Amino acid sequence: GNQSRVQAIYQITNREVKPFNSPKRLEEMWAKDVFTLSKMQECLPKDVFKSLQKTIQTGEPLDLSIADVVATAMRDWAISKKALYYAHVFYPLTNSTAEKHDGFVSVQGDGSVISEFAGKVLVKGEPDGSSFPNGGIRSTFEARGYTAWDVTSPAYVMETDNGVTLCIPTVFVSWTGEALDKKTPLLRSNAALNKSARKVLELLGHTDIAPINSSCGAEQEYFLVDANFAHSRPDLLLAGRTLFGRPSAKGQEFDDHYFGAIPERVQVFMQDVEESMYRLGIPAKTRHNEVAPGQFELAPFFESANVATDHQQLTMTILRKMAKKHGFLCLLHEKPFAGINGSGKHVNWSVGNATQGNLLDPGDTPHSNAQFLLFCGAIIRGVHKFGPLMRAVVATASNDHRLGANEAPPAIMSVYLGSQLEDVFEQIRTGEIKGSQLAQTMNIGIDTLPVIPKDPGDRNRTSPFAFTGNRFEFRAVGSSQSVAGPLVAMNTILADSLQWIAEKLEAELNQGTELNDAIQKVLQEIMEKHGAVVFGGNGYSDEWHKMAVEERGLANLPTTADALPSLRYKEVEELFDRMGVLSPVELESRFEVYAEQYILSLEVEAKLVVSMAKTTIYPAAINYLSKLTSTMASLNNVGIKLDTTAIEKIATLVNQLMIEVEKLSEALGKEDFADTEAHMKYFAQTILPMMNEVRKYADALEGEVDDELWPLPTYQEMLFIK
Numbered sequence: 001g002n003q004s005r006v007q008a009i010y011q012i013t014n015r016e017v018k019p020f021n022s023p024k025r026l027e028e029m030w031a032k033d034v035f036t037l038s039k040m041q042e043c044l045p046k047d048v049f050k051s052l053q054k055t056i057q058t059g060e061p062l063d064l065s066i067a068d069v070v071a072t073a074m075r076d077w078a079i080s081k082k083a084l085y086y087a088h089v090f091y092p093l094t095n096s097t098a099e100k101h102d103g104f105v106s107v108q109g110d111g112s113v114i115s116e117f118a119g120k121v122l123v124k125g126e127p128d129g130s131s132f133p134n135g136g137i138r139s140t141f142e143a144r145g146y147t148a149w150d151v152t153s154p155a156y157v158m159e160t161d162n163g164v165t166l167c168i169p170t171v172f173v174s175w176t177g178e179a180l181d182k183k184t185p186l187l188r189s190n191a192a193l194n195k196s197a198r199k200v201l202e203l204l205g206h207t208d209i210a211p212i213n214s215s216c217g218a219e220q221e222y223f224l225v226d227a228n229f230a231h232s233r234p235d236l237l238l239a240g241r242t243l244f245g246r247p248s249a250k251g252q253e254f255d256d257h258y259f260g261a262i263p264e265r266v267q268v269f270m271q272d273v274e275e276s277m278y279r280l281g282i283p284a285k286t287r288h289n290e291v292a293p294g295q296f297e298l299a300p301f302f303e304s305a306n307v308a309t310d311h312q313q314l315t316m317t318i319l320r321k322m323a324k325k326h327g328f329l330c331l332l333h334e335k336p337f338a339g340i341n342g343s344g345k346h347v348n349w350s351v352g353n354a355t356q357g358n359l360l361d362p363g364d365t366p367h368s369n370a371q372f373l374l375f376c377g378a379i380i381r382g383v384h385k386f387g388p389l390m391r392a393v394v395a396t397a398s399n400d401h402r403l404g405a406n407e408a409p410p411a412i413m414s415v416y417l418g419s420q421l422e423d424v425f426e427q428i429r430t431g432e433i434k435g436s437q438l439a440q441t442m443n444i445g446i447d448t449l450p451v452i453p454k455d456p457g458d459r460n461r462t463s464p465f466a467f468t469g470n471r472f473e474f475r476a477v478g479s480s481q482s483v484a485g486p487l488v489a490m491n492t493i494l495a496d497s498l499q500w501i502a503e504k505l506e507a508e509l510n511q512g513t514e515l516n517d518a519i520q521k522v523l524q525e526i527m528e529k530h531g532a533v534v535f536g537g538n539g540y541s542d543e544w545h546k547m548a549v550e551e552r553g554l555a556n557l558p559t560t561a562d563a564l565p566s567l568r569y570k571e572v573e574e575l576f577d578r579m580g581v582l583s584p585v586e587l588e589s590r591f592e593v594y595a596e597q598y599i600l601s602l603e604v605e606a607k608l609v610v611s612m613a614k615t616t617i618y619p620a621a622i623n624y625l626s627k628l629t630s631t632m633a634s635l636n637n638v639g640i641k642l643d644t645t646a647i648e649k650i651a652t653l654v655n656q657l658m659i660e661v662e663k664l665s666e667a668l669g670k671e672d673f674a675d676t677e678a679h680m681k682y683f684a685q686t687i688l689p690m691m692n693e694v695r696k697y698a699d700a701l702e703g704e705v706d707d708e709l710w711p712l713p714t715y716q717e718m719l720f721i722k
């Protein structure tokens with residue numbers, strides 16, 4: 001029965017709250033656990049440090065000739081932090097973080113022991129990668145994988161299951177050089193972006209151009225549920241979301257009594273999370289404004305995309321670990337509770353360098369405005385040409401619940417610019433620059449473009465991809481996702497468009513066209529061909545869904561089964577190949593892995609639905625029926641008749657529940673699929689609706705069965721009791 005529920009509530013309400021730690025000064029914590037550049041400078045010979053610094057700037061692999069010296073310094077630092085182990089940390093295609101641990105200890109010929117950490121270990125490690133998905137790459141090439149330190153991301157120490165461990169962020173590639181991870185293409189996409197952005201800047205007359213890099217600031221939403229409740233919910237533990245559960249009467253229309261302040265427990269948790277992050281040099285900035293009950297958000301300041309991505313992975317790890325320590329389960333799932341706002345991860349993205357600054361910043365002069373418009377136009381072109389790709393990189397079984405659910409952006413990719421910038425681009429499109437909303441008269445020449453406002457002022461929460469003053473915000477990314485995939489897509493489509501722009505400009509200039517006229521021409525062509533992707537209205541509305549598809553020819557890809565196949569489009573394959581980001585083989589392997597993951601996660605959920613319905617919900621309902629009928633019989637004996645409506649209703653629901661369970665169970669037995677795409681479609685179109693049918697009857701029963709007999713912690717309990 002519900003004993004575990006009662007026990008959970010007892011434990012939660014009688015727990016001792018962990019006291020607040022007295023707050024430490026930021027300088028006391030900041031990057032304490034990171035082998036930072038300045039620490040390296042302190043302990044490395046000058047020439048070695050110089051060489052390393054250069055490697056970091058170019059992003060090239062570590063030079064073997066200095067690797068030993070660097071490794072020794074790194075080891076000594078780690079040992080001073082009490083580390084006994086080191087781990088190559090890498091990012092497989094699963095959205096998770098993987099570690100390969102080894103001890104520093106090395107047994108000598110004479111039986112003595114020394115701590116050893118050779119340079120070649122930094123340059124190449126051999127994880128047993130066989131258990132990581134590779135989409136057939138390794139069998140194709142019969143090659144094992146290896147990991148190598150990404151020198152642009154610093155090493156750090158962290159408490160792991162093994163004790164204190166030196167963690168080294170690495171790429172994970174096959175011996176034949178194919179990427180098996182998420183970091184490798186991200187580094188390549190930055191390189192591609194650097195190359196084509198540089199060309200455009202050169203054409204604009206810049207001579208001093210520092211390396212160009214992308215930046216990322218990712219806002220992470222998450223839920224906290226008390227571990228005592230979570231342990232009685234196999235769906236939360238195994239699928240990360242509730243597969244059953246009647247929306248709580250309060251739902252999101254909570255009242256202040258429940259929802260005014262963050263419980264002290266959660267505040268103490270947040271403080272611990274922040275401290276861990278600061279020690280690891282992650283510029284966290286917790287925010288306490290949550291949309292749904294039990295939901296919170298954490299956003300760091302933005303950093304270079306590569307480091308931000310590693311830090312984002314660490315952030316998810318820290319949230320989960322720290323939650324455990326504090327008696328919570330941290331849910332990073334995009335939709336843990338039906339009917340309650342889901343969780344996303346807004347990815348704020350910009351590009352820039354040390355000499356020209358943020359290239360998505362409108363700037364103050366017409367010249368910098370022209371530059372800004374070119375970069376912005378390049379993005380418009382990219383999102384229009386590769387909308388389905390943008391949808392594919394946020395496609396997971398869990399994120400499908402969120403996209404298009406009128407709380408998150410729709411599954412149609414469009415670009416929001418804000419009304420003033422949209423107006424400028426619209427004038428460029430029509431070629432009739434006749435004065436903007438700023439009431440400035442304009443001629444065609446870029447010199448007379450209006451000053452573009454720094455703050456677009458208006459915000460549009462319904463857009464998947466919005467310009468927010470000096471960056472774009474990709475809002476369709478899921479809360480449990482690695483940000484690497486979305487960043488790779490954005491960097492690559494931008495690199496591609498900038499290259500196209502550079503070629504166009506060059507051709508015009510060679511014909512003797514003035515630079516400003518050439519820019520104007522290119523922008524006009526972009527807007528003519530790709531302006532359809534710019535949309536400033538309500539992205540949730542039915543009109544938009546109709547207009548986007550029917551009038552503007554944009555793709556609406558509601559499920560992962562619809563979206564992932566776009567990774568196989570010829571133009572997408574050519575894009576990644578041309579930009580040197582993913583070879584056709586690497587891209588195909590990604591399709592296979594992500595498709596497999598989609599199918600697998602739905603299969604796990606469907607099987608759980610069957611087993612929970614049969615072994616948890618059905619018995620509870622039957623138990624209640626038997627209680628009711630025996631009471632009825634006893635009453636009958638003393639001449640009182642109990643109305644049977646309730647009993648009949650419950651019995652009917654129970655029967656319907658079991659009919660749907662049988663249907664689902666049988667449907668899960670199907671095995672003969674033409675191909676992966678058909679297999680995905682089957683889960684999206686057949687299995688998922690059947691799971692929802694089962695849930696419908698189970699949730700109805702939750703509203704009928706005696707609360708004392710109901711075995712699963714309720715929404716009300718999980719969301720409101722802390």
Ligand code: ADP
Pocket residue numbers: 215216217218219299300301302346348349350358470471
């Ligand atoms: P909001 O909640 O309004 O979307 P926040 O200020 O909470 O905005 O989060 C914005 C995120 O964007 C932060 O991580 C911030 O560091 C990041 N950000 C700000 N400027 C840039 C930029 N130029 N490039 C990338 N990210 C940025």
Ligand code: MG
Pocket residue numbers: 219346473
């Ligand atoms: Mg945001």
